[in-house]
Amino acid sequence: MSVEIVRDLRGLHTSIARHRNGPLNTAASLAIVPTMGAIHKAHEKLIMEAKRNADIVLATIFVNPMQFGKNEDFNKYPKSEEEDIKRLESKGCNIIYIPNVETIYPDGFDLSINVPKLSSILCGKKRPAHFEGVCTIVTKLLLQSGADYAVFGEKDYQQLLIIKRLVKNLDIPCQILPIETVRDENGLAISSRNQYLNTENRNIANNINKIMKNAADNYKNKDIESTINLVKNNFLDSGIKKIDYVEIRKGENLDVISNNDKSNARLFIAVYISDTRLIDNIKL
Ligand code: PAF
Numbered sequence: 001m002s003v004e005i006v007r008d009l010r011g012l013h014t015s016i017a018r019h020r021n022g023p024l025n026t027a028a029s030l031a032i033v034p035t036m037g038a039i040h041k042a043h044e045k046l047i048m049e050a051k052r053n054a055d056i057v058l059a060t061i062f063v064n065p066m067q068f069g070k071n072e073d074f075n076k077y078p079k080s081e082e083e084d085i086k087r088l089e090s091k092g093c094n095i096i097y098i099p100n101v102e103t104i105y106p107d108g109f110d111l112s113i114n115v116p117k118l119s120s121i122l123c124g125k126k127r128p129a130h131f132e133g134v135c136t137i138v139t140k141l142l143l144q145s146g147a148d149y150a151v152f153g154e155k156d157y158q159q160l161l162i163i164k165r166l167v168k169n170l171d172i173p174c175q176i177l178p179i180e181t182v183r184d185e186n187g188l189a190i191s192s193r194n195q196y197l198n199t200e201n202r203n204i205a206n207n208i209n210k211i212m213k214n215a216a217d218n219y220k221n222k223d224i225e226s227t228i229n230l231v232k233n234n235f236l237d238s239g240i241k242k243i244d245y246v247e248i249r250k251g252e253n254l255d256v257i258s259n260n261d262k263s264n265a266r267l268f269i270a271v272y273i274s275d276t277r278l279i280d281n282i283k284l
Contacts, residue, residue, distance in 0.1 A: 003089040005096050008103050009144060015095050016145060019056045028055035031177070032147035034138060037061040038078040038192035039087045042182035046151045047091040049179050053149050059088045060097040060141055062104060066112075067133030078195050097145070104140060113139045115162045115169070118254060122158050122268050123279065126244050134159055135166050142167070142174050150174050155181040155189045157266065157281045161254060181280070183209065189280045196276040204273050207238035212267055212282050219284040223259045224248050227267075227284075235271060244270035244277065251283060 004019075006012045020028045031054035033046045043059075050057040061084055068074035081098065088096055112132045118124075119131035142150060150167075152160045164176050182190045187209025188202075197205055211234040215227050222230070231246045248257050251266045265284040270277060 003085065003093050003096055005085065005098060007098050007100070009099075012095070012097050012144060016056070016058070019094055029148040030054055030056045030058060030145065031149035031151060032141060032145050032174075033057065033059045033093075033151050034141050035059060035061055035084075036063045036077065036192065037084050038080055038195065039084040040190050040192060042153055042155065042190040044087065044091050045179055045182050046153060047088060047093055049177055050149065050151045051092050053151075053177060056094045057092060058095040058097060058145055058147065059093045060099075062097075062099055062137065062141075064104075064133055064137040065101060066105070066136055067130050069127055069130065072127070073193070073196075078192055097141075104137065112136050113166065113170075115165050118158065118162045118165055121254060122245060122247060122249075123270060124158070126270065131159070131162055135162065138163055139166065139170065139172070142172050147174055149177055151177045151179060153181060154178050155191065155280070157268070158254065181282075187213070189278070191278065193276055193278065197273060201273045201276065204239040205278060207234075207240075208269070208271070208278065208280055209282075211235060211238065212269065212280060215267055216282055216284045219262070219265070224257060224262065231267065231269065235269075240271045240273060242272035244272065248284065 004015050006015050031050035033050050035043050047057060063077050065074055085096060113135040114132045115135055124131050152163060154160060160178055167174055167176055184190055186206040188205050211231055215231045219227055228246050232243055235243055247268050248265050249268060250257055251264045257265050266281050267284050268281045270279045
């Protein structure tokens with residue numbers, strides 16, 4: 001059966017009901033892969049993980065205005081619907097939900113979901129209201145679809161932990177499945193925003209992973225502050241002019257880490273290359 005494209009809630013519900021009762025049995029499980037489109041290799045991995053776990057795979061394409069700040073890239077966010085549909089279908093997606101803004105945020109919409117503590121640090125500190133926008137759309141998509149599973153990438157590690165907390169605290173019966181960051185041949189974390197990078201920018205960006213791996217290799221022998229300074233200095237030497245943050249935090253809850261207990265640490269970074277903000281994280 002070819003992929004079914006739906007654009008409103010009624011279409012979504014009808015399609016899910018048909019897939020659950022149709023060629024598959026009534027107990028068929030559903031996995032959702034929320035995306036903002038501009039589908040790339042990392043999204044394809046999310047779809048494959050969804051397929052491995054569930055009978056029906058639903059991808060969503062929605063560039064969510066609520067998670068963009070005033071001066072961010074909402075208006076220029078890459079759009080490639082036709083190509084996205086082909087790629088999602090080729091990976092075995094059953095349903096693609098492509099709502100418009102009015103469908104998600106109809107007149108009179110007045111709600112926001114917040115996971116305040118986890119959202120106040122790292123990217124949340126730099127992009128106020130970003131995670132509120134993410135939590136609101138993800139809650140809507142999980143409730144609209146009734147998915148049993150939802151797949152998210154570790155590239156957005158903070159987002160992943162926030163969504164896990166959201167689902168737990170709201171008792172949403174959906175299991176969150178994480179997948180490891182997908183990287184290109186230079187180690188650069190694959191992201192839709194990489195499209196903004198010209199050749200010169202890309203050459204600079206190709207150093208990010210090497211610098212982070214070097215920090216991981218030397219982590220045992222250094223204190224936290226020296227590791228952070230090493231990464232910052234290496235970033236500046238590599239041509240990165242603006243560092244948003246370099247932090248080391250606990251992988252399980254993003255708590256700050258001390259030199260007395262350096263276990264289960266992750267390195268989190270956000271940098272600007274020209275106007276493009278890139279984030280990454282690795283286990284130390
Ligand atoms: O990670 C993303 O692409 C977005 O934040 C998400 C989860 C699709 C919500 O808009």
